[in-house]
Amino acid sequence: MTRYQRVVLVVAILASFISFLDGTVINVALPAITRELGGGLAGQQWVVDAYLISLTAVILLAGSLSDAFGRRRVIFWGLIGFGAASVLCAVSPTDEFLIVSRGIQGIAGALLVPSSLAIIISNFDGPKRAKAIGQWTAWTSTAFLAGPLLGGVLVDLLSWRLVFAINVIPIAVTLLMLRKIQVEPPRPVKPVIDYRGAVLGILGIGLPVFALIEQGRLGWSNPVVWGALVVGVLAFALFIVNERRVPQPMLPLSLFRVRNFWVGNVATTFVYAAISLGSFLLTLFLQQVAGYSATQAGLASLPSTIISIALSSLFGTLAGKYGSRLFMAVGPLIAAVGWVLLSQVTASADYVTQVFPGTVVFALGMTVTVAPLTAAILGAIDPERAGIASAVNNAVSRVAGLVATAAAALIVGEALTVDGFSRGVLTTAALLVVGGLVSAVGIQNARRPAPAAAAP
Incomplete structure (x- = not known):
């Protein structure tokens, strides 16, 4: 592995680690958040679910943007967005403000995960690629261990707000290392964004995910739940039709x-x-x-x-x-x-x-x-x-x-x-x-x- 490839691998690991960590660290902070901001059980669920829904809904668009505009650029904007959203979460005055900020975090997280793996694929091949993916898997797995332990320490000894504010440190380190990665050359054909496909894809994935999450609280008979599921399935069907017809599909x-x-x-x-x-x-x-x-x-x-x-x-x-x-x-x-x-x-x-x-x-x-x-x-x-x-x-x-x-x-x-x-x-x-x-x-x-x- 060359020195440049090691830098690429570390950036890929850190970018994914940040996104994965925030998905695991939040659970231990929920009781403290509720005591300070209120919101009850429904608020706790939405602090978790806003991140999950937005990340899952936007991830196809994020992958398409990564291919169109380059992994380095998309990772850069994902890091900037995630850092800004983390600060908003840390200073949230109300439960509603925190939920919206978590949704923004999820969108930024969607930019990080596909691009981090794609940048490995672009810079490694053959057996070295498989080994690099193994190392990426190993180190990003530490997020599932570090999240609850780090969150517990911060909540118990300091404040739940640091669970979000501390993201600024690894983001700053990753941004510094990202400067060492070459900007991808412009594509010979200017990329065209499939906006209709992007909207249909977000609705087609996001609404069924929303329905699956909320059915546990509201039940399948609730019109909000089954309505979201029906509209989401229809949107996804239209998304597939659209992708078959457009010259430069998102998927x-x-x-x-x-x-x-x-x-x-x-x-x-x-x-x-x-x-x-x-x-x-x-x-x-x-x-x-x-x-x-x-x-x-x-x-x-x-x-x-x-x-x-x-x-x-x-x-x-x-x-x-x-x-x-x-x-x-x-x-x-x-x-x-x-x-x-x-x-x-x-x-x-x-x-x-x-x-x-x-x-x-x-x-x-x-x-x-x-x-x-x-x-x-x-x-x-x-x-x-x-x-x-x-x-x-x-x-x-x-x-x-x-x-x-x-x-x-x-x-x-x-x-x-x-x-x-x-x-x-x-x-x-x-x-x-x-x-x-x-x-x-x-x-x-x-x-x-x-x-x-x-x-x-």
């Missing part, structure tokens, strides 16, 4: 003719639905049934994060050397075994004998899977389209997680019990098995060049 549908791209996204649907469902149920079970504190439930996932940090780069490197197919097929099956072990947890949920073994096996399986999965999907696409390809994969994973979480009550019942938890985690295991089988059947490894004949 080129030709991407889905690339085998590893569409198969990888189908696998992503099952794998990330499983991750979201299983993690959601485990966290609730440990607190509501087994009596763990919030801190203890958070620390229960510590081994998973450590394993990801330690091994993601290794499996990214191996996928670059041997191809992604084996890892994408075997990894979800290993992870499924972890959830089968967790299905035997009793109401006491002894950590050492019942929780720890299953979480470790699950973490190992996911670490085997994630970097090769990302490498297979993005490696199959022309680097010029890496931004939109990354955005599609991010959108698929987020929507799959939301659907799975929304369906949790149908699987476990109205109240979470030992039996309901067991059904839920076995469903998680089944989703992982399907994801592994899809990869085993559908993913194709890149052909290796034949060795050159020996010179006479």
Whole structure:
């Protein structure tokens, strides 16, 4: 890896880390925010959901902008927007002001994630690309560990407002490093923004996401919920029609003719639905049934994060050397075994004998899977389209997680019990098995060049 490539990788990691951190750090700050600003339970939900909805709704447009105007430019404006929104969150005088500021944060976060992966694709190739994606996966995983711990310390010792204000520090560091990255040359054809597609895409993704989130509070019979779902589905259908007809679509549908791209996204649907469902149920079970504190439930996932940090780069490197197919097929099956072990947890949920073994096996399986999965999907696409390809994969994973979480009550019942938890985690295991089988059947490894004949 050259010195320039190391700078690119660090910028990509920091840009994604900032966005991921803010999605995890907020939960521990919610009680303190409510005590100072009010808003109640509905306010707490919207402080979280405003970020999630806006990020998911805008991510396809963000990926398209990354391809059209360059990764460096989009990352720059994403960092500036995220920093400004973080300051607004930190000085929020009311709950409503904070919710709007969180929505702005989500839009800026959408600019960061696809571009951070796309800039790796643009500057690495072959086995080095897979290794770089593994390192990106490993280090961005620390956001899921650092978020709750950092947030807890800031809230307990200082103020919840610093949970947002502290973002300015890593943003400033990333902006300084971004200056060392070359500005992409102008495209030979001036990019044309598909504004109609952008609006339809935002509505087509954002409104169903809104409906999935709010149905838990309002119920499916509420006209706000089912109305948003119907309008969103219609908008998404019109979005597809529009993308088929316009000369320069925001989302080129030709991407889905690339085998590893569409198969990888189908696998992503099952794998990330499983991750979201299983993690959601485990966290609730440990607190509501087994009596763990919030801190203890958070620390229960510590081994998973450590394993990801330690091994993601290794499996990214191996996928670059041997191809992604084996890892994408075997990894979800290993992870499924972890959830089968967790299905035997009793109401006491002894950590050492019942929780720890299953979480470790699950973490190992996911670490085997994630970097090769990302490498297979993005490696199959022309680097010029890496931004939109990354955005599609991010959108698929987020929507799959939301659907799975929304369906949790149908699987476990109205109240979470030992039996309901067991059904839920076995469903998680089944989703992982399907994801592994899809990869085993559908993913194709890149052909290796034949060795050159020996010179006479």
